[in-house]
Amino acid sequence: MSNEINNRRRRFFGAAVVSVGAMESLLSGLVHAQSAQASEPSAKAGIATSSAVFTDIKQINAGALNMGYAEVGPANGPVVILLHGWPYDIQSYADVAPRLASAGYRVIVPYLRGYGTTRFLSSETVRNGQQSVVAVDIIALMDALKIQKAILGGYDWGARTANIIAALWPERCKAMVSVSGYLIGSQAANAAPLPPKAELAWWYQFYFATERGRLGYEANRHDFAKLIWQLASPKWNFDDATFDRTASAFDNPDHVAVVIHNYRWRLGLAEGEPQYDALEKRLATAPLIAVPTITLEGDANGAPHPEPAAYAKKFSGKYLHRTITGGIGHNLPQEAPKAFADAIIEVASY
Template identity: 30%
Template sequence: MDVGSVKANGLEFGYLSAGPEDGPLALCLHGFPDSAYTWRHLMPELAAAGYRAVAPFMRGYAPTSLPPDGAYQTGALAADAVALHEALGGGSDAVIIGHDWGAFATYGAAAFAPDRWRKVVTLAVPPVNAMMGAFFSYEQLKRSFYIFLFQTPLAEMALDRSFIEGLWRDWSPGYDAAEEIGHVMECLSTPGNIAAAIGYYRAMLDPSRLVKAYAAEQASASTPGERPVLYLHGAQDGCLGADMVMPGGDPSSVLTQLPPGSCAEIVPDAGHFLQLERPADVNRRILDWLS
């Protein structure tokens, strides 16, 4: 994979890329606590299929710059994706793929600017309206303790390597995440980067942190949009339980919040970081959908 940088939406984005420069853009967006390297298994497959795969480091994750306006809401992430499409020369044949926070950005970007994307893929986080009913169950609240911790002044002290290792153990049981955690620590190497990663969660629950400049994109992030979506969720996901997202394996609760023609699937023997745990299976499902 190649390393590069590009200016978009007022930020300098670092990114990884693979594939022909003149291929259709495949924009791959990572989540927390993760990095652009989360796509290292998928990107060569996309490149072999003719795509120019680009995985940016999300706003606030080094080497990408910190946003001067302090905006970390979903609307800002969606605006970043649309701006990256423009800056990278994407066309109407581009595809967008997002995991975790990258999935939130993907829903928003696809709904806000549908003409920019031919196909859409999200992993591990369904549309927000699909999970609200079960989010406040006791079991899910236990899984989501970190969201509430991140609303407190203790968050910056808590978010160290040990904490991140614990999240990966809980979210993807049995997976050796040593390489991934090394990349995460590089992305969160300064207090500003740590505050940025926490800022995503603070903007989620604190309306006072919403920047009005992204109001249109913010609204789009909670609408189904029109581009069909492939949604994949790990059967052993320890962050968002599969039993909450698709009770009994029934995808209907997710599909009702996605555009017509969408598909929702459970990936067996996979946790939250399914693209790393089951790369052959996940890559096949994604490439089949894109083709």
């Protein structure tokens, strides 16, 4: 390898080595805690074999928050913003980001409010978790970083947030990859009862609706999160080290308050903030999404999720759905990083 190539990689990516298929790239902010290389899950089960982890976390004031985020890739590359869900964190993308960075993308992976190093700027700010406010946070982050337009990718809370930005601010979203499709909801829609089997799958929402549930999550958030991981990805054989790298993000002082408000708000048991009423009114109409979109679903997603046929017509632009096989569960980017990164690269070409 020539000195010129070596120097270029040092300038762009720092000194941490991450394996991306057969190519080795030097990426700042990423290290391997062990010697295992990133790989796709086996044909029989999603087996966590990578120990890549984001280590260089940046901070920036954005809206109501001082947001923590990881960044890899060339500073002048097209921007990809990757959004995590609950109960997960930015480490879901530790194997996705280097794949995209090696393809020339500037990758931003923020901690959502209530996670990791993200903090509220004021102690007086409501620890609000309603759906629109999380999207407002990401728009504020884009403004703070002077990013006019980005490709968005997400799952769980992150997919919903990407959906909202694509629907309400399409001028800020070039294209989108959304796990489990269209997740925009409303308090009115959530008020309708579901069949008993479906209600059973939402057991934690009912738990969080009680004071006992809030106290229980406060006292046992790590064990609670691990149980959700096991239920939502029943074929993903993650180890303790993989879980622990994410679980530290739940020690955020606002984590419990934001999570509890999110789920209580969904059921109409907690009020949102008035300044977001207009946004929620628009979201309650289930607006179409016109930006180019690829939706993904794991073939072993144990979390409640809609069937692809139920949301296909919500995407009025160029659209493709792909089911990822091999025992892939709810945390699709971490369980199938190559498939997720490939979808980002593909949708960017639309």
